[in-house]
Structures are given as C-alpha cells and as structure tokens.
Amino acid sequence: xxxxxxxxxxxxxxxxxxxxxxxxxxxxxxxxxxxxxxxxxxxxxxxxxxxxxxxxxxxxxxxxxxxxxxxxxxxxxxxxxxxxxxxxxxxxxxxxxxxxxxxxxxxxxxxxxxxxxxxxxxxxxxxxxxxxxxxxxxxxxxxxxxxxxxxxxxxxxxxxxxxxxxxxxxxxxxxxxxxxxxxxxxxxxxxxxxxxxxxxxxxxxxxxxxxxxxxxxxxxxxxxxxxxxxxxxxxxxxxxxxxxxxxxxxxxxxxxxxxxxxxxxxx
Amino acid sequence: xxxxxxxxxxxxxxxxxxxxxxxxxxxxxxxxxxxxxxxxxxxxxxxxxxxxxxxxxxxxxxxxxxxxxxxxxxxxxxxxxxxxxxxxxxxxxxxxxxxxxxxxxxxxxxxxxxxxxxxxxxxxxxxxxxxxxxxxxxxxxxxxxxxxxxxxxxxxxxxxxxxxxxxxxxxxxxxxxxxxxxxxxxxxxxxxxxxxxxxxxxxxxxxxxxxxxxxxxxxxxxxxxxxxxxxxxxxxxxxxxxx
Numbered sequence: 001x002x003x004x005x006x007x008x009x010x011x012x013x014x015x016x017x018x019x020x021x022x023x024x025x026x027x028x029x030x031x032x033x034x035x036x037x038x039x040x041x042x043x044x045x046x047x048x049x050x051x052x053x054x055x056x057x058x059x060x061x062x063x064x065x066x067x068x069x070x071x072x073x074x075x076x077x078x079x080x081x082x083x084x085x086x087x088x089x090x091x092x093x094x095x096x097x098x099x100x101x102x103x104x105x106x107x108x109x110x111x112x113x114x115x116x117x118x119x120x121x122x123x124x125x126x127x128x129x130x131x132x133x134x135x136x137x138x139x140x141x142x143x144x145x146x147x148x149x150x151x152x153x154x155x156x157x158x159x160x161x162x163x164x165x166x167x168x169x170x171x172x173x174x175x176x177x178x179x180x181x182x183x184x185x186x187x188x189x190x191x192x193x194x195x196x197x198x199x200x201x202x203x204x205x206x207x208x209x210x211x212x213x214x215x216x217x218x219x220x221x222x223x224x225x226x227x228x229x230x231x232x233x234x235x236x237x238x239x240x241x242x243x244x245x246x247x248x249x250x251x252x253x254x255x256x257x258x259x260x261x262x263x264x265x266x267x
Numbered sequence: 268x269x270x271x272x273x274x275x276x277x278x279x280x281x282x283x284x285x286x287x288x289x290x291x292x293x294x295x296x297x298x299x300x301x302x303x304x305x306x307x308x309x310x311x312x313x314x315x316x317x318x319x320x321x322x323x324x325x326x327x328x329x330x331x332x333x334x335x336x337x338x339x340x341x342x343x344x345x346x347x348x349x350x351x352x353x354x355x356x357x358x359x360x361x362x363x364x365x366x367x368x369x370x371x372x373x374x375x376x377x378x379x380x381x382x383x384x385x386x387x388x389x390x391x392x393x394x395x396x397x398x399x400x401x402x403x404x405x406x407x408x409x410x411x412x413x414x415x416x417x418x419x420x421x422x423x424x425x426x427x428x429x430x431x432x433x434x435x436x437x438x439x440x441x442x443x444x445x446x447x448x449x450x451x452x453x454x455x456x457x458x459x460x461x462x463x464x465x466x467x468x469x470x471x472x473x474x475x476x477x478x479x480x481x482x483x484x485x486x487x488x489x490x491x492x493x494x495x496x497x498x499x500x501x502x503x504x505x506x507x508x509x510x
Binding site for chain 1: 341418
C-alpha cells in the first residue's frame with residue numbers, strides 16, 4: 001500500500017534522484033545542483049592542500065597557448081595523414097595481390113598491439129635515427145599517423161565489409177567495373193558509416209598527441225610540464241592542461257554525436 | 268528467345284548444385300524456373316546472368332555461348348537486366364539516381380538524356396512521385412519496382428528476375444507481379460525464378476522444374492500444371508498446393 005500512497009518526502013526523494021517511467025519530465029535539476037555543490041567542495045578542499053601559485057603560472061601563459069596551437073596543428077596534420085594511411089591499408093588488406101595484403105595485415109595488427117609510447121620511442125630513437133631524420137616535429141606527426149592509421153584502417157575495413165554482398169551483386173549485374181563499384185557504390189556508403197567513428201578517432205589523436213612530449217616536441221603537455229617544474233606549482237600547471245584538452249575533445253565528441261544522428265543508417 | 272545448356276555443372280566445394288544439365292528452352296516471352304529450395308534455380312539464374320562462372324559446361328543465349336573471362340562477361344552483363352530478391356537498390360541514391368546510374372556510368376548516356384529516360388521508365392511503373400525518395404523511404408514493393416525499372420532502362424535483351432517477390436507481403440507481391448505481367452507487352456524476354464505458382468501458370472510460356480541439380484521436366488505452362496509428366500513434379504506441386 002505504501003507504494004500507492006507515498007509520503008511527501010518519499011515522493012520528493014524519488015522524483016529528485018531517480019529516473020523512472022512516468023516520472024516528471026525534468027527530474028534532474030535537484031540532482032545536478034547537489035552534485036555540483038558536493039564535487040566543488042571536494043575539489044576546493046583537495047586543491048587547497050596542494051600548492052598552486054596561479055600568479056606565477058600566469059606568466060607562462062604564452063608557452064601554454066603556443067603549445068596548445070602546436071597540439072592542434074599536430075592533430076590536424078596527423079588526422080589527414082592517418083586517414084590516407086588508413087584507407088590505403090584497408091584497401092591493401094582486401095587486395096588480391098598477396099604481398100600487399102600481408103604487409104598491410106602485419107602493419108595493422110602489430111601497431112594495434114603496441115603501446116603508443118613504445119612506438120614513439122622506437123620510431124624516433126631507432127628508426128628515425130637510423131634514417132638520419134632528426135626533425136622531431138615531422139617525425140612525431142608521422143609516428144602518430146602510423147599509430148592512428150592502423151585504427152582507421154580497421155574502421156574503413158569494417159565500413160567496406162558492412163556493404164553487403166547484394167550491393168556488389170547489383171553493381172556487377174549492372175555492368176560496373178570493380179573501380180566504378182568502389183567509387184560509385186561502396187565508398188559513398190562507407191563514408192556515411194565511418195564518419196562518426198572517424199570523428200571519434202580524431203578525438204583519440206588529440207589525446208594521443210600528448211605522448212609526443214617524451215621526444216621533446218613542445219606541444220601543450222610538454223609546455224605544462226616545463227611550467228610545473230619551473231614554478232613548482234603542479235596544480236596551476238596541470239589543471240589548465242586538462243581544460244585545454246577538454247576544450248578540443250568535447251566539441252569533437254559533440255560533432256561525433258551529431259554525425260551519428262545525421263548519418264544513422266537506415267536499412 | 269532460346270537458351271541452351273550443354274552439360275552445365277556448378278559446384279561449391281564438394282557440393283554439386285547443378286550436375287551436368289543439358290536442355291534447350293525456347294520461349295516467346297517468359298520462362299519460369301520453379302522447384303524446391305536448394306534445388307539449383309537461383310544458381311542457374313546467376314549462371315545465365317553471367318554473375319558466376321560454371322564449373323563445367325556451356326550456356327548459349329540465342330546461339331551465342333557465354334564467355335569465360337570476367338571482362339567479356341561484364342560486357343555481356345551490360346546487355347541484360349537482373350533483379351534479385353531484395354536490396355537491389357543503392358541506399359545512398361534516390362530512386363531516380365538509382366535508375367540513372369547504369370545509364371550514365373555504364374552506357375555513357377549524357378546525364379540530361381539519361382534523366383529523361385529514367386523518368387520515362389519510372390512513369391511507366393507509376394513511380395514518378397517517388398523519384399526523389401531514398402530506398403529507405405520506399406515500401407518493399409516500390410523498391411522492387413524501381414529495381415525492375417533500373418534493369419529495364421538500358422533496354423536489355425533479356426531480363427532475369429530471381430525470386431523478385433519472395434521478400435514481400437501478399438499485397439506488395441501482387442503489385443510487383445502486376446508490373447512483371449505487364450512486361451509481356453514489351454519485347455523483353457524474361458527468365459523468372461519464382462515460388463508463385465499461380466503467377467507462373469498464368470504468365471509463363473514455359474515452366475521448368477529445377478530440382479536435385481537437374482531439370483527433370485519442362486513444358487508449356489498449361490501442360491506443366493495440368494498434366495505434369497514426372498512423378499517428382501507431381502509430388503512437388505501436391506506438397507505446395509496442399510494448403
């Protein structure tokens with residue numbers, strides 16, 4: 001009987017904290033307000049115990065901004081390069097020419113099985129060094145693109161494989177060549193299918209570019225670390241760093257959600 | 268239209284779907300292939316369509332043997348039309364673009380002319396109002412009619428239909444069968460794989476029974492259904508007509 005005639009307090013708590021069928025349309029306001037208050041207090045208490053000289057760090061704002069722009073630049077360059085690598089590797093994996101197919105398979109599987117740090121250290125200190133390639137910036141972009149390209153290859157491959165046999169049959173029945181089938185039938189469908197995961201991959205590239213600090217590329221993580229060691233103020237250096245990454249990845253995440261809605265596949 | 272099969276064999280691994288079939292079909296307009304599932308109807312149609320290569324044997328269409336190499340087969344396929352059971356249309360293109368695609372990219376007709384031609388065919392099937400719709404916005408019956416329109420737009424010398432109604436409900440089936448029946452008035456010969464016995468009886472000139480990798484019986488429709496000459500056909504018809 002209590003379920004049928006809840007007390008006022010019971011009803012309030014239920015509506016404020018639980019999402020239930022038939023409940024109020026926007027029951028979240030109380031929850032959101034309480035959480036904001038609670039977490040703010042927790043942060044304030046926690047941060048007050050860590051030294052943070054905001055004034056000192058403010059002097060280094062130019063280093064932050066320069067590093068942030070370098071992060072953006074590296075991410076965009078790596079996005080284009082890794083997309084090209086990914087498409088080439090995906091097609092190579094479907095190639096009838098076996099040396100090409102196996103090369104692509106070994107590339108994709110080995111890169112996906114390696115931590116990015118290992119790839120950066122090995123790529124820069126071993127491979128780039130052996131090639132007399134000492135430009136950190138371009139080497140970093142290429143290493144990051146090779147890493148991301150393996151994941152994009154799998155996204156594209158999944159997209160191509162999702163185009164059913166019936167589409168290939170129809171294309172062949174019409175008399176299209178293989179190249180025409182890819183261009184007119186397969187790729188337009190792959191593009192729609194793959195745009196949301198590709199946007200997600202872009203977010204990964206932005207985050208992964210932070211690891212390039214280990215080979216001394218002066219992107220934003222490197223800048224923050226320099227500032228932290230110069231000012232002995234970890235909080236004031238690393239909190240803005242996190243916010244600067246969120247400023248890039250949250251819009252990309254929203255873009256991904258929008259693309260998913262926009263290109264939701266109708267069958 | 269005349270189709271000759273000489274020792275036609277198609278194997279998938281160890282399984283022989285068609286086993287040395289030799290026969291001749293001569294029909295003014297429509298040939299219907301019927302028979303149990305897995306009996307080889309669709310395999311035979313795909314071979315006639317030049318989509319798959321025979322393991323052994325030869326198919327002659329109007330006295331011309333089908334080529335073996337992919338390039339010549341592609342040229343052959345350009346001259347015929349094929350409609351499958353479902354998912355014929357390209358989902359990223361609307362109905363009009365679907366019909367135009369082979370005209371523009373295979374038959375090299377200038378886009379403006381191709382557009383006119385595609386609209387004419389769509390009009391013929393009362394699909395004009397749906398020209399701008401993506402396949403996802405069309406009913407199953409409309410999709411199959413657009414697929415038939417696309418196959419017919421380049422004026423093929425032969426139209427092959429592989430169970431074009433088996434994925435449809437009865438009402439849509441009727442709407443598609445009506446279109447196929449109307450095609451009798453045009454000159455395009457049709458080979459049709461179907462489970463619609465009533466339709467085969469009324470529309471086909473010749474009905475062939477494909478079962479167990481062979482064609483044990485084929486006859487003009489009236490004779491085929493009126494007095495099936497083979498025990499296996501009688502059993503098949505008795506079974507499917509019981510309910």
